Amino acid sequence: MNTIINTAEKFSNNLPKFNKAHWLLRIPLSIVFIQQGINKFPVDINDAESFGLPYFIWFLVAWGELFAGIGLLIGGLVEKHWFTDIVTRFSGIVMVGIISGVILISKPDSFLDILLYDNLHVFLYVVGLFLKLRNFFIT
Numbered sequence: 698m699n700t701i702i703n704t705a706e707k708f709s710n711n712l713p714k715f716n717k718a719h720w721l722l723r724i725p726l727s728i729v730f731i732q733q734g735i736n737k738f739p740v741d742i743n744d745a746e747s748f749g750l751p752y753f754i755w756f757l758v759a760w761g762e763l764f765a766g767i768g769l770l771i772g773g774l775v776e777k778h779w780f781t782d783i784v785t786r787f788s789g790i791v792m793v794g795i796i797s798g799v800i801l802i803s804k805p806d807s808f809l810d811i812l813l814y815d816n817l818h819v820f821l822y823v824v825g826l827f828l829k830l831r832n833f834f835i836t
Contacts (some may be wrong), residue, residue, distance in 0.1 A: 707779040711824040712740070714727070716776075718796075719773055720773060722824055722827070722828065723769050723770060723772075723773045724770075725765040725826075726766070726769060726792070726821065726824050726825070726828075727767070727769045727770045729766070729821065730762045730763070730765050730766035730769070730792060730795075731763060731766035731767065732766075733762045734759055734760070734761070734762030734764075734765075734766060735763065737755070737758070737759035737762070738759060740752075740755060740756050740759050742755075748802060749802070750802075754798075756831030758795055758798070759779075761791050761794075761795055762795060764788075764791070765788040765789075765792050765795070768784045768785070768787060768788035769784075769785065769788040769789075769828065771784055772785030772788060773785070785828055785831075786828070786830075787827050788828065789825045789826065789827070789830075790825070790828030790829045791825075791829030792821065792822075792824075792825030792828070793822060793825040793826050793829060796818055796821045796822040796825060797822070799818055800815065800822070801819050803815070803818075811820075
């Protein structure tokens with residue numbers, strides 16, 4: 698049994714490391730949030746009312762989407778720095794908050810409906826949560 702474990706460990710250690718894999722999450726998520734934020738400009742009260750939201754919340758969502766997307770890109774530029782880790786985590790929690798609101802506004806019948814039929818928002822929520830919880834400041 699030890700030989701199998703040692704062989705598997707040796708194989709795993711010889712695999713190439715892809716330290717930039719976080720960009721595979723950052724870039725598409727940033728594009729989605731920046732694009733959605735830009736689409737809300739100019740921030741208009743009529744748009745807010747069409748979703749049943751107060752203007753102030755709509756304003757925060759528009760700017761939150763834009764800056765969370767930009768923050769996610771900025772957070773990946775410098776590796777192993779406390780500031781970029783905080784920017785990434787803050788962007789992740791802003792994204793989770795916005796997506797939570799989007800899911801709640803859609804008034805799903807059940808949690809199962811969200812998981813089965815709202816795949817994009819579930820994906821955005823989970824990746825945002827991952828970026829919030831993941832420590833990119835590992836030395």
